[in-house]
Amino acid sequence: xxxxxxxxxxGATGAQGGGLVRAILADRSGRFRARAITRNVxxxxxxxxxxxxxxxxxxxVDDPASLRRAFEGA
Numbered sequence: 667x668x669x670x671x672x673x674x675x676x677g678a679t680g681a682q683g684g685g686l687v688r689a690i691l692a693d694r695s696g697r698f699r700a701r702a703i704t705r706n707v708x709x710x711x712x713x714x715x716x717x718x719x720x721x722x723x724x725x726x727v728d729d730p731a732s733l734r735r736a737f738e739g740a
Contacts, residue, residue, distance in 0.1 A: 670699045674740035676727070678702030678720070679711035691719050703736045 673690050677683035679702070690700040700720040704712050707724045716722045725736035 670697060672699045672701050672721075672740040674701040674703055674737050676703045676725075678715060678722070679704045679706075679709055684711065684715070687715055687720050688718065701736070701740055 673686075675683050675686050675690075678687050678700075683702075687700045687702050690698050700715075702712065702715045702720040702722045703725045704722065705724065705726050706712060707716075707722050712722050723736045725732040727733065
């Protein structure tokens with residue numbers, strides 16, 4: 667198991683959330699992992715984040731159980 671802390675980002679396929687995920691991935695210290703939370707893990711933007719090294723998970727703000735799962739361990 668990695669000792670890197672997980673930063674979970676809602677709206678990861680949007681402009682601000684996506685920028686944050688990319689900044690986490692680009693951090694040279696390597697102390698953090700990015701968990702990109704999105705409603706559609708198969709979208710082009712979600713696949714691009716996964717290819718860049720983010721963990722992409724699905725959740726919806728209208729589904730509290732999905733949010734609990736998405737934030738687990740972060």
